[in-house]
Amino acid sequence: PDMLLDQEVLNTLADQKELDTLTFASEKGVDHQKLIGAIKSLLALPGDYIKAEQKQISTWTITEEGTSFINNGSYEFVLYNTVPEDGMLQKDLMKLPNAKIGFSKAMTSGWLKIDKKHANGPMVFRNAEDVKDGVKQTLCDIQQKTEVEEKSIQDMKKRKLITPVVTKFYAVSK
Numbered sequence: 001p002d003m004l005l006d007q008e009v010l011n012t013l014a015d016q017k018e019l020d021t022l023t024f025a026s027e028k029g030v031d032h033q034k035l036i037g038a039i040k041s042l043l044a045l046p047g048d049y050i051k052a053e054q055k056q057i058s059t060w061t062i063t064e065e066g067t068s069f070i071n072n073g074s075y076e077f078v079l080y081n082t083v084p085e086d087g088m089l090q091k092d093l094m095k096l097p098n099a100k101i102g103f104s105k106a107m108t109s110g111w112l113k114i115d116k117k118h119a120n121g122p123m124v125f126r127n128a129e130d131v132k133d134g135v136k137q138t139l140c141d142i143q144q145k146t147e148v149e150e151k152s153i154q155d156m157k158k159r160k161l162i163t164p165v166v167t168k169f170y171a172v173s174k
Helices: 001-016 022-030 030-044 064-072 075-082 098-110 133-141 150-158
Strands: 018-020 051-062 114-115 123-128 162-173
Touching: 001 018, 001 022, 001 030, 018 022, 018 150, 022 030, 022 133, 022 162, 030 051, 030 162, 051 064, 064 133, 075 098, 075 114, 098 114, 133 150
Parallel strands: none
Antiparallel strands: 018 162, 051 162, 114 123
16 A cells, blocks of 8 residues: 555655645545655655655643543632632631642732631632633633743743644645
8 A cells, every 4th residue: 555655645746846744644534654664765766756854843742630620620710619608717728739739829829828827727719709710711722723832831840731743744745
C-alpha cells in the first residue's frame, strides 16, 4: 500500500505546488507516520522527485487536572461556591479537597475575605458577587483552539493545567 501512497503524493503534487503532510494525512484518512515513511522513500529515490522541508507546530494539551477544571470548575471557584452567604469556619473550609490552593487563589482574586476575630474562630466570607471562573474559561478556549493571551497561557502552564505538544510535519513540493 505504500507504493500507492507514494503515487498519491506525486499525483497531488502534479495538481498543486505544495502539500503539508498533516493536512494531506487528515484529508486522505492516512496515518501521518505512514505518510512520512512514503515521503522519505520518495526522497531516497535517485533524481529529485520531491523536496521536503521539515516544519513543526506547537499546541497545548489540557492535563488531567486541567480537564477536571473544565468539568467541575477551578479549585478557587468551587471553594468560593462552597462558602455560604453567612460564612464558614476556616478550619472546616480547609478540610475540603484542594482547599489550600483554592483558598489562596480565591483570596488573591479578592473573592473571599477572612474575619480572624470571629467568636468561633477565623471565619471565611464571600467578598465578591457574580464571580466568573476565568481559569475554566481559559482552559475551554485553549481546548477549542481559540486565541488566548500569552499571560493566560503562562498562568495555565505554571499551574500545570496545560502541557506543550510539538508536532513535526513536512512541507513537500516538486
